[in-house]
Amino acid sequence: MNYLKLSKEISYALRHSPSEYGLELDDNGSVNLEELLIALKKKEEFKFLEAEDLVKMIETSDKKRHEIVNNKIRALYGHSISTKIQKDAIEPPQYLYHGTARRFIQSIKENGLLPQDRQYVHLSIDIETAIQVGKRRDKKPVILTVKAKLAWENGVGFYKGNDKVWLSDAIKSEYIEFPES
Missing domain, CATH: 3.20.170.30 (ADP-ribosylation fold)
Structure with a gap:
């Protein structure tokens, strides 16, 4: 499995064009893991994709673009979709x-x-x-x-x-x- 290619595909789906994949993001940008797998498996290169591949993709990524929580996956940043992803404000470092x-x-x-x-x-x-x-x-x-x-x-x-x-x-x-x- 090419995890870099998978990461880019998921980033595109979750950050920029969820509707192209038949996905609807919740308020914090998450989608059910199974729904994403079904959408990705429609592509020949991902037809054997399993949830374990998504976990490994996240674990091996140096950029930490995604997270899985409670059987949902989301992109952590970089969204360009029109619906604003809600985030909780947190005090930043000095600089x-x-x-x-x-x-x-x-x-x-x-x-x-x-x-x-x-x-x-x-x-x-x-x-x-x-x-x-x-x-x-x-x-x-x-x-x-x-x-x-x-x-x-x-x-x-x-x-x-x-x-x-x-x-x-x-x-x-x-x-x-x-x-x-």
């Missing part, structure tokens, strides 16, 4: 980081960090993860420091995505430290 392309810096200075085509702004717990994320759009990304604790104290909501990813609705530029150009 979080955001890796971005240099071409977006002026817009971020003017408008802050916005979710764009996702439901939440994605933030990293450490600089190394932010660099990895930023390199998706720029070979030399800019790493922004978000004063998360201060933003939280001023009413900005933060939500834990996984051990390395935090989420927020939006971050005003006043809570962002920009590196000197």
Whole structure:
């Protein structure tokens, strides 16, 4: 079983297009495990898929994109579907980081960090993860420091995505430290 390919397929189904798979997500983005298996087995490459494969996919993933709880599976972050996935706000660490392309810096200075085509702004717990994320759009990304604790104290909501990813609705530029150009 190609677990990376399976992870990407499930991410697409749960984050971006559940209706394409005949799935309906609940308020926290979960779907019954059996329903997902039935949907995926319709594809030739996944026709022998079992629940144990989903468990192994999650256990072996370095990005921890999914979780299974009470016989339901969900993507932890990255949703672009129109129905907002509900998350419980939680106090963040003092600082979080955001890796971005240099071409977006002026817009971020003017408008802050916005979710764009996702439901939440994605933030990293450490600089190394932010660099990895930023390199998706720029070979030399800019790493922004978000004063998360201060933003939280001023009413900005933060939500834990996984051990390395935090989420927020939006971050005003006043809570962002920009590196000197």
